[in-house]
Amino acid sequence: MAETTHPSGTGAHGAPGGDDGTSRRDFLYLATGAVGAVGVAAAAWPFIDSMNPAADTLALASIEVDLAPVAEGQSITVTWRGKPVFVRHRTAKEIDEAKKVNLSELRDPAPDDKRVQKPEWLILVGVCTHLGCVPLGQKPTDPRGDYDGWFCPCHGSHYDTAGRIRKGPAPANLVVPQYAFLSDNRIRLG
């Protein structure tokens, strides 16, 4: 009987026990506990969510980039949402290398034309998909890795001329950000 499980329960102020050994009091305990747990979870959410990006962070304006000064074979780095964005004016040879690759060799298969809007302009978030370092390969003096693209010095990831991962610990290709061509040599990021 339920009474025996409550130290003070003599039955005088306890709820009458059901035939299956449960009482109204057991039910009330459970219901109170459940409501309490939901309440705590609901109260915890504002605390947790306050740590997510705030409205001003989310609203970080999109930026426009002028491509005119970037000569063929050159790269520039711009900052967008606190991250470097690589803009490379690819040479015919680089485009050719990117197109020739057999997709089945790739860790994260993607054809070159899915990664560019115009073949000569490759635009990438310059953050290694391994643990977030900025790969080398933007400056003419930088090592570009075994595939003529970028090389991440942190743990040795090699990216090709379409920013695809070819060798090393990174699991995925460099991310292509959202962008649109405003004119022939002007883009908007974001």
Place this chain on the structure above:
Amino acid sequence: MAQAHASNFKNPVVKWIDSRLPIFTMLHHEYNEYPMPKNVNYLWAFGAIAGIMLVIMIATGLVLAMQYAANTAIAFDSVERIMRDVNYGWLLRYVHANGASFFFIAVYLHMFRGLYYGSYKAPREILWIIGVVIFLLMMATAFMGYVLPWGQMSFWGATVITNLFSAFPIVGDPIVTWLWGGFSVDNPTLNRFFALHFLLPFVILGVVILHTAALHICGSNNPLGIDPKGPQDTVPFNPYITVKDLFAVVVFLIVYAIFVFFMPNYMGHPDNYIPANPLVTPAHIVPEWYFLPFYAILRAIPDKLGGVLAMFGAIAVLVVLPWLDTSKVRSCKFRPIYRQFFWVLALDALVLGYAGAMPAEGHWLLIARIGTAYYFFHFLILLPVLGKLERPSPMPASISEPVLKGGGRVAAGAHAKPMEKA
């Protein structure tokens, strides 16, 4: 009528307080009378040393926090201002920065002491697990502290370590964004790291109190790993151990002071005196030395998620260690085979640490892989199997026996059987 605690103190003020809140009785019981096995060696001082280090870190941290500004625009300069303009700022910062290293030195020696003498075995499992919790909290605290000066290593260390969480499928990226409070390590990240860096040491303090509470329930282990058989095997904590610990603390602080005053940047990284630049990763990112073995394990695995799991797994095996080691004999003194492997493990940890500081390629990568394999082999295969196969060497009947040649005033029947285990 309410019952006051019957206090034995003579001083009327102390007695008045103590009979209402028996704090003096408790302290007397835990730090005066507390019986310590009389054979403990200096390795038993590292607990006290770690406690002193925590106090030093909280004291210096508190005054540094009064000068430091957690904003990416001025954080680096505010630390330089501490170094140049604040009265004794250079001293306080060097004591704090080197203190983190010496805190870890003390705790690592404390942990290896436990491994050698089997201090994690029954009945001290919870005591050991609380210790692993303290270790985890310390790592989190030190990691976030290192971000605060906002140098190149601060920024890129924070980037690489927070990105570890992106290895988890589906939840990974939202977790990383949540940790950052943005789309990269930035001002919101620095702000919350400062808040947490301030908070966690006090959490550690609370857990340390639990650690000592658990210790004082089962009592201290000792180099023989056998339980004291009575008062003839123990000495009161005060003055015997207080003096011994104090001597060890002074020697430790002298070495610490040599670093603070004569080579304060020896354990730091020069790149951290370059202000953080989100567009340029330093050629060679290394964490602080105390994370290197774990960093080596992370990089040894050629898969992102696998590396992260191995790194966390390296600490998780410590949590379940009391159940992985199947031997009933605590001290390595009586485990002729395990004793050798203990030193292999110690060497393995050093080799992993060294490999962690080297570029992850060529033979260093191979060495890190062998080291990682041995680490897990040691805990997951060797310890369970060896406990069953190894024949322990004969153990003395009591702590006093080897010293007093079986003499000493041992109550009849208090002798343990010669082959008693643990």
